Amino acid sequence: MKGKLIVFNHPLINHKLALMRDEKTGTKDFRQTLSEIGMLMAYEVTRDLPTKEVLVKTPVDVAKCQTLAKEVVVVPILRAGLGMVDGITALIPTAKVGHIGLYRDEETLEPKEYYAKFPTVITEATVLVVDPMLATGGSVVHAIKVLKKRGVKDISYVGLVGAPEGVKRVQEEHPDVNIFLAALDEKLNEKGYIVPGLGDCGDRLYGTK
Numbered sequence: 001m002k003g004k005l006i007v008f009n010h011p012l013i014n015h016k017l018a019l020m021r022d023e024k025t026g027t028k029d030f031r032q033t034l035s036e037i038g039m040l041m042a043y044e045v046t047r048d049l050p051t052k053e054v055l056v057k058t059p060v061d062v063a064k065c066q067t068l069a070k071e072v073v074v075v076p077i078l079r080a081g082l083g084m085v086d087g088i089t090a091l092i093p094t095a096k097v098g099h100i101g102l103y104r105d106e107e108t109l110e111p112k113e114y115y116a117k118f119p120t121v122i123t124e125a126t127v128l129v130v131d132p133m134l135a136t137g138g139s140v141v142h143a144i145k146v147l148k149k150r151g152v153k154d155i156s157y158v159g160l161v162g163a164p165e166g167v168k169r170v171q172e173e174h175p176d177v178n179i180f181l182a183a184l185d186e187k188l189n190e191k192g193y194i195v196p197g198l199g200d201c202g203d204r205l206y207g208t209k
């Protein structure tokens with residue numbers, strides 16, 4: 001079933017997220033921990049992936065087994081989304097990866113698109129849109145719109161920290177999309193940052209500030 005909001009609230013993920021939120025955490029630990037959380041989340045995010053039955057000859061007999069029925073495509077929103085890709089593809093090594101480049105205009109907070117490239121199999125695949133931060137929701141809503149225009153039907157969003165404003169916007173504009181978050185925070189501040197959040201994820205990930 002689509003259109004669910006799943007907030008993990010998992011002890012291991014919460015522990016790692018506490019490290020990421022800490023303003024004293026530097027680039028190395030921030031990057032490594034984001035990837036680790038990506039891997040932990042991937043296990044649960046893939047719980048409902050469709051499977052098909054296959055017969056496998058074991059050394060003893062023939063076993064009825066289940067294998068993935070569809071391709072999985074991970075689509076990080078550049079830049080910060082890249083930080084979760086390694087963790088997710090560690091669990092799904094056959095996943096293909098598309099990229100969409102967006103940045104928020106600092107005045108309007110609206111997303112500006114500067115890059116898009118997707119695997120050809122994407123229309124029939126299960127697509128995971130990945131971006132650690134769901135603030136106003138503008139970036140995720142835009143990325144999903146781009147994918148739907150290309151004919152993609154099966155889309156989930158995977159993020160780290162969300163604000164209620166962003167969740168509401170995604171649910172209103174894309175009610176068919178599952179939302180997976182490690183944590184749901186309080187609100188946005190006047191600059192469109194998540195409170196308490198973890199600051200600017202792209203800058204902390206790449207050391208650009």
Ligand code: PRP
Binds near residue numbers: 105139
């Ligand atoms: C950040 C973040 C999300 C977006 C979330 O990206 O990584 O993509 O903002 O905000 P929204 O929900 O209000 O759209 P940013 O624009 O800072 O670009 P960057 O990842 O390249 O740093």
Ligand code: URA
Binds near residue numbers: 135192193198202
């Ligand atoms: N983008 C970020 O990186 N952090 C926020 O809090 C909001 C948008």
